[in-house]
Amino acid sequence: MMHFGKVAAAFTVAATLLASTAMAQTVLRSSDTHPDGYPTVEGVKYFGELVKERTDGRYEVEVYHSAQLGEEKDTIEQVRTGVIELNRISMAPFNGTVKETIVPALPYIFRSEEHMHKVMDGAVGDQIKAAFEDIGLVVLAYYDAGSRSFYNSKKPINSVEDLKGMKFRVIQSDIFVDMVAALGANATPMPYGEVYSSMETGVIDGAENNFPSYDTAKHFEVAKYYSLDEHTILPEVFVMNKAAYDQLSPEDQEIFQQAAKESVAKQRELWAAKVAESRKNVEAGGAEITNPDKQGFIDAMEPVYAKHVTDPVLKKMVEDVKAVQ
Incomplete structure (x- = not known):
């Protein structure tokens, strides 16, 4: 009888330990607008x-x-x-709440993706991270989203003049609205998920995005003209709710930061491969890619900078970005 009592007690202890372990696990939820397998999704995974x-x-x-x-x-x-505790999101929708995010969203602020990496991995990136804490978020990582270009269902775009009067979907950001207006076109801010049907039904003529988005959202099926004007190289931001982050022990915070840093290298690797794959996919699907002279686009951006870079902090940031070699 004593033997069975000891066995029962042992099972009770084991069950208690298992329950304790299960209770100790915290599940953090993270959102992404892109499909499974997309580089940002895989980076967070x-x-x-x-x-x-x-x-x-x-x-x-x-x-x-x-x-x-x-x-x-x-x-x-x-x-x-x-x-939710985590979110991978474009930086542009934060332009109205975190003024420092205006700078990386400016058209042609970055000379190349390599230039963007150096800026976001350095002092300017740290300055933007600090600003996010004021709205209750901790930036864990900056992910690649490549360069964004215009595409449409009507005609090839070879110059700024070709854009005049056309209707383009943009991210819900004043900078993007003003950028399109400066090019003589009409901007229609709308959620990403509505773009395909809006182009298909003629509500808009086109949109602007990178090759992987153009490919995975199947936008090339209804808008086959892709113009490689590369007006923005806008990084994505991976954030955590600050209250949730502050509840982590200092040791766990270090684990989260290091894991995020390593995920950046992984995501950049996946991104480069995805861009090459997606370009092949859309070309095989009938997309026509043009390479317009970018200088006309760059020249047209003066009023955008004049309107959005008035704060001394932002003016200094723009100079700091340009100084990064």
Whole structure:
């Protein structure tokens, strides 16, 4: 009888330990508007794998891709209020709340993707990170989103003049609206998920984005003219709710930061491969790619800078970006 009592007690202890372990695990939810397999989605997944491994399973990251938790505008509020803990999102929608994000969103501010990497990995990137904390978010990483260019369903774009009067979807950002206006076209801000049907039905003539988005969202099916004007090289931002981050121990914060840093290298590698693959896909699908003279586009951006870079802090940031070699 004593033997069975000891066995029962042992099972009770084991069950209690298992329950304690299960309770100790914290599941963090992360949103992304892009489909499963997209480089940003895979970057956050990799971050989650590293965090789970290095915290011995105490933290797990669930990535909700394909806008399952809502479009970007909705998920920004969700992560700020703590409804979700993590979010990978374009930097442009933050232009109205974090003024420092205006600088990387400016057209032609970066000379190349390599230039963007150096800027975001350095002092300017740190300055933007600090500003995000004022709205209750901690920046864990900057991810690549390549260069954005115009595409449409009507005609090839070889110069600024070809854009005049056309209707383009843009990110919900005043800078993007003003950029399109400066080129003589009409901007229509709308959620990413509505772009395909809007081009298909003629509500808009086109949009602007990178090759992977143009490919994975199948926009090339309804807008076959892609103009490689590369007006912005806008990094993505991977953020965490600050209250949730502050609840981490200093040791776990270090784990999260290091995992995020390593995920950046992984995401950049995946991004470069995806751009090459997507360009092949859209060309095979009938897309026509043109290479307009960019100088006309660059010259047209003067009023955009004049309107949006009036704050002394932003003026200094623009100079700092240009000084990075």
